[in-house]
Amino acid sequence: MSSLQYPWPETPQPGTTLQVAPGVQWISMPLPFQLDHINLWLLEDEGGWTIVDCGIGNADTRAHWEMIFKNIKRVPRVILTHYHPDHAGNADWLCKRFGAELWTTQGEYLTAHAVRASAAGYTVDAVLAVFKRNGLDEQHVHDMAAIRGNTKYSALVPEFPHSYRRILEGDTVRIGRHAWKAIVGHGHAPEHLSLYCPELNVVIAGDMLLSTISTNVSVWSIDPEGDPLRLFLESVARYRELPKDVLVLPSHGKPFRGAHTRVAQLEKHHEARFDELKHALKDRPKTAAELLGVLFRRTLDAHQTFFAMGEAIAHLHYLYYAGQARRSVGPDGVVRYANA
Numbered sequence: 001m002s003s004l005q006y007p008w009p010e011t012p013q014p015g016t017t018l019q020v021a022p023g024v025q026w027i028s029m030p031l032p033f034q035l036d037h038i039n040l041w042l043l044e045d046e047g048g049w050t051i052v053d054c055g056i057g058n059a060d061t062r063a064h065w066e067m068i069f070k071n072i073k074r075v076p077r078v079i080l081t082h083y084h085p086d087h088a089g090n091a092d093w094l095c096k097r098f099g100a101e102l103w104t105t106q107g108e109y110l111t112a113h114a115v116r117a118s119a120a121g122y123t124v125d126a127v128l129a130v131f132k133r134n135g136l137d138e139q140h141v142h143d144m145a146a147i148r149g150n151t152k153y154s155a156l157v158p159e160f161p162h163s164y165r166r167i168l169e170g171d172t173v174r175i176g177r178h179a180w181k182a183i184v185g186h187g188h189a190p191e192h193l194s195l196y197c198p199e200l201n202v203v204i205a206g207d208m209l210l211s212t213i214s215t216n217v218s219v220w221s222i223d224p225e226g227d228p229l230r231l232f233l234e235s236v237a238r239y240r241e242l243p244k245d246v247l248v249l250p251s252h253g254k255p256f257r258g259a260h261t262r263v264a265q266l267e268k269h270h271e272a273r274f275d276e277l278k279h280a281l282k283d284r285p286k287t288a289a290e291l292l293g294v295l296f297r298r299t300l301d302a303h304q305t306f307f308a309m310g311e312a313i314a315h316l317h318y319l320y321y322a323g324q325a326r327r328s329v330g331p332d333g334v335v336r337y338a339n340a
């Protein structure tokens, strides 16, 4: 399998921009997480620049934006790939500052509001109930409840706009001299927006196609019986419809070429996880919590366990709905999986 090519060896310093295609600038912003940066993009537009993704809504990110604004006078719109806080955090701040419109999909717009308000089932307690049902012990549940204050969405996305322009799958969004085609993907966020420009041969992939890490795909409390991994793999396979040499602009890591190779690598990665799970289920039925060590061969802290549980359940749901695993609910109310 041929490897990926990275045309730019260095990531731009925060507060600076780097041109990656005509009228397309790369910005990197620091993040206070294990994932330590996010990529944002500026697209040349009529008399100004459209901003794609915003960074989290804290003073550090805004100070870096201020440095960039020295060279930007007008921002007609802010486009969001999806609602996650590292992408959406400054959307309202940017829109207000420039009188800009917010453009995104309906799923992402409404989800940002729901998560900010802890509405529609977006609560840590609801997530923990799903994890308990999937075998997570009381100690872990307790530890996770304790860290929830630090990771609260509304602290990272202090405001969010109250109107938007809706982008639908297949829409063409004209930005300056170029037309960008909307590709809506699922599994990582409800209606994740990617934008592909045939003229430039560039795709803004957001979190759907990352070069060195596999995208987080988790079962969440609002859709506890969902099959997000199937949705993700189907969505990511659509990158094969783009040219082999398309320049991929991901939200984390460096821009790269080799989209088809990367899709194949991700498919292989998840196939390997499925095989490992099936192997682990040979002796007796197991819960998602018991299988964390199979999928993640390192010690996980409470924060990492939170995401790992969602991913483990997603893998097991995939096997179950594909007819490759059976499941049963014990008298303890806990779900266990066995090989089909």
Ligand SMILES: [Zn+2]
Binding pocket: 082, 084, 188, 189, 207
């Ligand atoms: Zn994301």
